[in-house]
Structure formats: C-alpha cells, structure tokens
Amino acid sequence: MxxxxxxxxxxxxxxxxxxxxxxxxxxxxxxxxxxxxxxxxxxxxxxxxxxxxxxxxxxxxxxxxxxxxxxxxxxxxxxxxxxxxxxxxxxxxxxxxxxxxxxxxxxxxxxxxxxxxxxxxxxxxxxxxxxxxxQVIDFGQPLGASTLRKIFATAILARKEGLVLKADEPYFDFKDCRRKFSSCCIKLKKEYIGNFGDVGDFSAVGARYDSTKALSYQIPGLKWTHFYIGCLDNKEAVRGWGTKPEFTIVNVVELNDTILREVITYSNPEPAPPEENRAFTLKLAPGIEQGSPPTVIFTKPLVFDLKCFSFDRVGNTGFWSLRFPSVTKVHFDRDFTDTISFEQLQALAREATTTTSKLEDSQENLQWVAKLEAADPHGIAVDAPAMAFYRPSCPPPSSRSLFDGGGNSSGADTEGLKFVINSYTSESELQTETKPDRLKPSPTRVTTVWEGGCVYASEDCMFANAVVLVSPGLLAKREEAKRLLAQHGVDNPVTDLNAWLKGEKEARQTGKTTTFSRAYVVCDSGDKPLYEHLDKTFSELRQDNLFNKGTQIEIHDWRFLPYLTTQENKSVEMKDFDGFSDWKIRWWLGTI
Known part of the structure; x- marks a missing residue:
C-alpha cells in the first residue's frame, strides 16, 4: 500500500x-x-x-x-x-x-x-x-489433543466449516534442509474424518461425456464422464400410488476410476436420449446445468452413496445442494424410490447450517468428542495414556511436535513449537508394560472393588475403599477405560448395575450397614439410549428416601479417567485439565 x-x-x-x-x-x-x-x-x-x-x-x-x-x-x-x-x-x-x-x-x-x-x-x-x-494449543502438554477435540466439537456444533491449524513458525522456511511440511497449515473439517461426511443414497438420473475428462480415465469406449444427481419431488406419491416420478437435479458428479468401471461392468441404467425420455420428469436449474445438460437419461436410475463437505445454495438454483459431493459406492441392489427426496435434502441442509444452542458442555458436544476420539487409529485416542510405565530412575520422555527437529529462521528456534498436532514418543523411550500382581476376585463376591491398589496414589486413590460400577458394555467398547481403571486398582468393577442397586436397597430396608460409604458410576454419555436409561434410573433414586442417606453415588463419564490419572500421578507437575480449574467438573454427570 x-x-x-x-x-x-x-x-x-x-x-x-x-x-x-x-x-x-x-x-x-x-x-x-x-x-x-x-x-x-x-x-x-x-x-x-x-x-x-x-x-x-x-x-x-x-x-x-x-x-x-x-x-x-x-x-x-x-x-x-x-x-x-x-x-x-x-x-x-x-x-x-x-x-x-x-x-x-x-x-x-x-x-x-x-x-x-x-x-x-x-x-x-x-x-x-x-x-x-x-486459540493456542501447546502439544507439549498432556491434554493438547483433548483440547483440540473440544474446540473442534464446539466448532462442529456451531456449524462452522472447520478449523485452520497453523504451526507457530515462519511464513516461509528457505533453508536448504527444510523439514517436511514446514510452515504448512492444515485445514481440518469433520468431513475429512472417517464417514462423518456421509449423506445417503441418491439417484443418478442422467449423464454426459467430456472428451478432456475421458483422457484421465484411459477406459476404452467410455461413454459417460459426468453423472447428474436427482432427488424425487414426489417420493410418497411414487411409492404409494405409482405416480410418474418427478426429479430435481441437484448436483453433477464425477466418479473415480474404480467406481466408474463398476458402473460400466455391472449396471444397466437403460439410457435414452432426453427427447425420448418418458420414464419421469426432470427439472434442471440453470445454475446446475451451466450450459452442459445431460446427453442421456437413465430411465432406470442408478443409486449412488454420496458424501459431501456441507451444503451450498448455488447461484441460479434457489435450493440447497451438496457442496463438493463425491461418490463412495454404487448400490446395484437398491431402487431409486429408496433414495433421499428433494424435501429430505433441503431439511438436511437446513439442519446442518442452523446453529444449535448451549454449545458448551452439552450432551451433543460430549458425543462429538467421543466420535472424534473413536476416529483415531484402532478406535483409541492418540493421546490416550501409553500402555507403559517409566522406571522411577528415568525421566519421562519429552513431548515433540511433528514439526520439531531443527532450527527455524531468525527468531524461530528458541522455543518449543505450539501447534495443534499430536505429540509422539519414539518406541525406544518406552518400557515394556509390567503390571503388578493383583488379588484375584472371588467368584462368590458381588461387589468386588479395589483389588490391587492404585499405582499412582495407593491408599489415597479416589477409588480406594469404594465400589465402582460401570455401564453395560463399556469395558468391551472402551479398552482405554478398562486399562485406566486397572491402573487405579479397579480390576473387577461391578457391571450389573441393577443387581447392585437391588442389593443396596434390600440392605437399607433391613437396616443392615452397607460396606461402602462411596460409590462411583462410570458410563459412556455418548451412548445416548443407554445414558438416557441410566439418567432415568438415577432420577428415580433421587426421589427414593432410602438413597437420601448412606452410600453417596457419583456419576462420571469415563473420559474423566485420564484427568484422574493426571491428578493422582505425582510425576506430572503441571496439572492441565483442558482449561477447567476443577478436574472433576468436565465429565461430572451428577450425584445421588
């Protein structure tokens, strides 16, 4: 300027x-x-x-x-x-x-x-x-990845397009031996992860041929390169009364080489010139056509499974359509009447672009955090506590960013990088897992609790002299939860919650003294049906006079276990709980 x-x-x-x-x-x-x-x-x-x-x-x-x-x-x-x-x-x-x-x-x-x-x-x-x-996230801290998930989940609920992650580095690195991906940023969108971008099944109602695009496929005799995606305007009338189908074309897509070869080999869409089409009516907005209408109509539409990056209102259309759609699968065993209708597509788009309320700590926020954790390799969060213990005589290995390892340009090589990238530790710095021998539970005992002692806090552990109950299926689905409970001395938690509650109630009715003064319920609040059942059960208990005294029951989402580990692990000097001053607050669900 x-x-x-x-x-x-x-x-x-x-x-x-x-x-x-x-x-x-x-x-x-x-x-x-x-x-x-x-x-x-x-x-x-x-x-x-x-x-x-x-x-x-x-x-x-x-x-x-x-x-x-x-x-x-x-x-x-x-x-x-x-x-x-x-x-x-x-x-x-x-x-x-x-x-x-x-x-x-x-x-x-x-x-x-x-x-x-x-x-x-x-x-x-x-x-x-x-x-x-x-926001700055320091991945030298244990909860760096957890902080990123929380921020990402909040952005998803706010219907934001995504996040841009930038390393705290120079704009350009002109060194001869620059690190891989140095000075690069990362665009993070939920649609990049797993199947989060899946929308559903759509009808392919027509196609056209583009000679330039055809060269990239190298398929002899190729007839179609672009496919027109349509949504039924009168789905219920077609299914219920056999009315002539009416489609609105909402997108034009290309197929990858593998899927295109499948279409050529296995499909029979019975193509016909547009002027000879009598099977259904088509509506094609100028913004979709853009001067290139379909050259053939599929009188027997194909069914494509589509994913996309949110939704958009393309110019000269007047409706919502898929943004950057891509075909993930062709269903040869499905009919076009099973696909998403135009009305359903508009409803999906409105829902996806409308901001929800109470984003912080909402149930949906917890569910998204759980989904993001499960999306990590093998369904285990990359920041989950490693299945190893360090010898007391050895200092814990330092955390390094993927971008560490070499100096930066002027003024950029004096501090550890702050970046939203997970830290990793080389295998050579880890010791083989060695669990201490633990007492085996008696098969006749109903409420086995603290078996072998906590490896971090011993008798001062939160779970010491308490009964620990876990929701059905949690230990099978969440290996991390099972491992963390074992580290805190809980080898054999109570998994039959109903049986324990029944026994506890009978003991109080007969005036017998209960063995434990504290009980903890560990559940997965992301499992909505199960959590709603537990919430209903505990709501009823709050109204029961028998549970107004005696054992206090605290309910936590299982994701509080890493926080408990950080709190009780004396070797961790900097206690970081994802921005919360009280480590119990983030995943606390209630007390009876």
Missing amino acids: LGAKHRIFSKSGKDSTEDRVALHRIILESLKIGQADTRVKKACILEGELVVYDDSLKKILPFHKIRKHVSRRGRFLNTELDSLPGPQEHLMIIYYDIILLEHQSLINLRHSERFKILSGLICCRKGWAELVPR
Missing part, C-alpha cells in the same frame, strides 16, 4: 480490486489510512477473508450470500434467483496474517509474532473489520 493506493488479490492471484469496491473504505478505515495515528506510512501486505455480515442477526452469513455483494466487472452473476440484499447486510473483512510492513518482510517471524504485529496494526470494528478468532 502506498499512500491511498491499494490492491486486492484473490486466492488465485487475480486482481479483484475493482470487484471488491465495497470493501475499500472498510480496509482503509481499519488501517487508519489518512489519519495521524496510522502505523502504515509506506506499505503493507495483509491476508484476510471476505465475508458478509448481518447487523440485525449479529452474525456472519453463509458464503453463498457473497455473490449478491460482489460484482464481476460491474455485473452481479448468478443472482437471478436470489433475494435482494437487505440494508442490514454488508461486506466485512477478517484479517489473519501480515507478511510485510513498511517495506520490511515479516516472513521470517513466527506466526505468533506476526499476529502480535497485526493486532497492533488493525483498528477493529464489530461486523466490519476484525481479527480472526484464534
């Missing part, structure tokens, strides 16, 4: 200064250009994101709203079916980096240092110019 001159470039490198004219004043005011206290006297290069903000709703609007505010050479494209922009809507810029200030390059500085400079440069104004929200 020089004087009042400024340029705006898009990600592709295109000069978009004229197209973003509505943003010019906002940028100049946020930098205080022309004012006495501006810090930009000569030039600067900033990075930011263009969004649309609604003053009445006090929130950022979906990305498809941008096209109503940004022209292309003076023309607003693909907005014919959009509503007019309201007076409360306007463009906004969110700054997230700076790489040059006053002709001095900042690319050799760490991200944290660059962001500090950026923070002192920008004059923020709510809804117009702001700094990107950010």
Whole structure:
C-alpha cells in the first residue's frame, strides 16, 4: 500500500480490486489510512477473508450470500434467483496474517509474532473489520489433543466449516534442509474424518461425456464422464400410488476410476436420449446445468452413496445442494424410490447450517468428542495414556511436535513449537508394560472393588475403599477405560448395575450397614439410549428416601479417567485439565 493506493488479490492471484469496491473504505478505515495515528506510512501486505455480515442477526452469513455483494466487472452473476440484499447486510473483512510492513518482510517471524504485529496494526470494528478468532494449543502438554477435540466439537456444533491449524513458525522456511511440511497449515473439517461426511443414497438420473475428462480415465469406449444427481419431488406419491416420478437435479458428479468401471461392468441404467425420455420428469436449474445438460437419461436410475463437505445454495438454483459431493459406492441392489427426496435434502441442509444452542458442555458436544476420539487409529485416542510405565530412575520422555527437529529462521528456534498436532514418543523411550500382581476376585463376591491398589496414589486413590460400577458394555467398547481403571486398582468393577442397586436397597430396608460409604458410576454419555436409561434410573433414586442417606453415588463419564490419572500421578507437575480449574467438573454427570 502506498499512500491511498491499494490492491486486492484473490486466492488465485487475480486482481479483484475493482470487484471488491465495497470493501475499500472498510480496509482503509481499519488501517487508519489518512489519519495521524496510522502505523502504515509506506506499505503493507495483509491476508484476510471476505465475508458478509448481518447487523440485525449479529452474525456472519453463509458464503453463498457473497455473490449478491460482489460484482464481476460491474455485473452481479448468478443472482437471478436470489433475494435482494437487505440494508442490514454488508461486506466485512477478517484479517489473519501480515507478511510485510513498511517495506520490511515479516516472513521470517513466527506466526505468533506476526499476529502480535497485526493486532497492533488493525483498528477493529464489530461486523466490519476484525481479527480472526484464534486459540493456542501447546502439544507439549498432556491434554493438547483433548483440547483440540473440544474446540473442534464446539466448532462442529456451531456449524462452522472447520478449523485452520497453523504451526507457530515462519511464513516461509528457505533453508536448504527444510523439514517436511514446514510452515504448512492444515485445514481440518469433520468431513475429512472417517464417514462423518456421509449423506445417503441418491439417484443418478442422467449423464454426459467430456472428451478432456475421458483422457484421465484411459477406459476404452467410455461413454459417460459426468453423472447428474436427482432427488424425487414426489417420493410418497411414487411409492404409494405409482405416480410418474418427478426429479430435481441437484448436483453433477464425477466418479473415480474404480467406481466408474463398476458402473460400466455391472449396471444397466437403460439410457435414452432426453427427447425420448418418458420414464419421469426432470427439472434442471440453470445454475446446475451451466450450459452442459445431460446427453442421456437413465430411465432406470442408478443409486449412488454420496458424501459431501456441507451444503451450498448455488447461484441460479434457489435450493440447497451438496457442496463438493463425491461418490463412495454404487448400490446395484437398491431402487431409486429408496433414495433421499428433494424435501429430505433441503431439511438436511437446513439442519446442518442452523446453529444449535448451549454449545458448551452439552450432551451433543460430549458425543462429538467421543466420535472424534473413536476416529483415531484402532478406535483409541492418540493421546490416550501409553500402555507403559517409566522406571522411577528415568525421566519421562519429552513431548515433540511433528514439526520439531531443527532450527527455524531468525527468531524461530528458541522455543518449543505450539501447534495443534499430536505429540509422539519414539518406541525406544518406552518400557515394556509390567503390571503388578493383583488379588484375584472371588467368584462368590458381588461387589468386588479395589483389588490391587492404585499405582499412582495407593491408599489415597479416589477409588480406594469404594465400589465402582460401570455401564453395560463399556469395558468391551472402551479398552482405554478398562486399562485406566486397572491402573487405579479397579480390576473387577461391578457391571450389573441393577443387581447392585437391588442389593443396596434390600440392605437399607433391613437396616443392615452397607460396606461402602462411596460409590462411583462410570458410563459412556455418548451412548445416548443407554445414558438416557441410566439418567432415568438415577432420577428415580433421587426421589427414593432410602438413597437420601448412606452410600453417596457419583456419576462420571469415563473420559474423566485420564484427568484422574493426571491428578493422582505425582510425576506430572503441571496439572492441565483442558482449561477447567476443577478436574472433576468436565465429565461430572451428577450425584445421588
């Protein structure tokens, strides 16, 4: 920037200064250009994101709203079916980096240092110019991965697109021996993980051929390269009354080589020219067609299993469609009447783009944390306590980021990296697991509790002289929970909760003294049906006078066990509980 001159470039490198004219004043005011206290006297290069903000709703609007505010050479494209922009809507810029200030390059500085400079440069104004929200996660701490999951789960519930993870490193690393992925960022979206992006079955109602795309397949005699995805408008009438099907085409997809060969080999969609199609009616919006209509219609539609990255309202359509859809499977044994209808698709899209309330510590938040943990290799969280013990004479191995191992550019090699990447420990630093001998439970005992003693706190363990009950199936599904309980001396917890409650109630009715003064229930709150059953059971107990005295029952989600380990492990000096001051609060579910 020089004087009042400024340029705006898009990600592709295109000069978009004229197209973003509505943003010019906002940028100049946020930098205080022309004012006495501006810090930009000569030039600067900033990075930011263009969004649309609604003053009445006090929130950022979906990305498809941008096209109503940004022209292309003076023309607003693909907005014919959009509503007019309201007076409360306007463009906004969110700054997230700076790489040059006053002709001095900042690319050799760490991200944290660059962001500090950026923070002192920008004059923020709510809804117009702001700094990107950010959180620092130190993976030198035991709960770094857990913190990331919590943040990610909250972002998912807030219907955010995802997270961008950046190492605290220079913008570029020009060293000859640069580390792999040095200075790279990571886009983290739930759809990148497992089957979180699965939507369901859709009908492929037509296709066309593109000669350029066909070259990438190298399949002799290939007839189709692009497939048109349709949703039934009258699904119930078709299934119940045999009415002529009516489809709205919502997306056009390409297939990978393997799936395309399956379609060619095993399918028979009975293709026909569009003018000869009598099987059903098709609606094709201009925004979907984009000048390339299907050249054949499948009178016997194929059934594709699709996944996508959220939903979008493409220009000149007027409805929600899949964003970046991809075909994961072809179902040759299913009929188009079993696929998702147009109404169902719109409902899915609205639900996926509507923010829920009470995001923090909600039941749904816990469920997403559990899903993210289960998505790690073999269903075990990568930050789960290692199945090993360190010899007392040996110091614990240091945690290292994937990006550690070598100096950075100027000013970037003095501290450990803060980055949202899991720490790993080399196998050579681990000792073979050696569990101490434990007392074997008697087969006649109903409430075996503290068997061999806690390896961390001995008689001072939370579970010492208490009965521990676990919800049905927990130990089979959560190997980590079983291992952690054993480390705290609980080898044989009570798994028949109903039998224990019955025995406890009978003992109180007969006036017999109960053996234990404390009891702990460990369950999986992410298992919604089971948790609802347990919650109902405990709610009834709270109304029972027999349980108003005697044994106190505390209920915890099993994910509190790593916190318990951190609390009782004296070798851990820095007690980090994911930001909670009281380690019991995060996963505490109630007390009777």
